[in-house]
Amino acid sequence: MAAKKLTAQQEQFCLNIVSGMNQADAYRNSYKVQSTTKNETIQANASRLMADSMVAARVAELRQPIISKVQLTREWVLEQLIEIVEMGKAIEPVIGKDGEHTGDLKQNLAAANKALELLGKEQGMFVDKSKVEVASSVTLTLSNDDASI
Numbered sequence: 001m002a003a004k005k006l007t008a009q010q011e012q013f014c015l016n017i018v019s020g021m022n023q024a025d026a027y028r029n030s031y032k033v034q035s036t037t038k039n040e041t042i043q044a045n046a047s048r049l050m051a052d053s054m055v056a057a058r059v060a061e062l063r064q065p066i067i068s069k070v071q072l073t074r075e076w077v078l079e080q081l082i083e084i085v086e087m088g089k090a091i092e093p094v095i096g097k098d099g100e101h102t103g104d105l106k107q108n109l110a111a112a113n114k115a116l117e118l119l120g121k122e123q124g125m126f127v128d129k130s131k132v133e134v135a136s137s138v139t140l141t142l143s144n145d146d147a148s149i
Contacts, residue, residue, distance in 0.1 A: 006054060006055065010054075014058045018062040078119065086112075
């Protein structure tokens with residue numbers, strides 16, 4: 001049995017989605033939609049179309065090269081944060097209006113601190129803790145054997 005192919009409208013819908021249109025606009029642009037068609041109908045049809053496994057697979061296929069091209073890796077982000085920490089902690093001379101050194105030194109500790117915070121969160125070091133109080137009543141029944149407790 002041959003695999004079912006997408007219609008020209010379905011393919012156009014997929015291309016519109018990948019180009020950044022929302023589902024309703026992609027549907028309007030791909031199908032002949034009357035001006036009297038209710039927005040709810042368009043949204044329902046677009047949602048149903050996007051839920052189709054073949055359409056969803058085609059959208060994923062079309063997005064793959066885009067994702068590969070611009071995907072940020074976890075490693076890259078961590079490297080960038082470490083670099084920001086190092087740059088923020090570096091001591092730099094303060095340059096005056098005329099380009100002369102003022103004799104003062106500066107650091108961007110706020111940037112370093114924020115980068116350290118993000119690195120720590122990534123490593124699970126900074127977990128929000130909240131105090132939870134539980135009120136309960138416990139009834140304890142002792143037998144004669146337990147009386148020595």
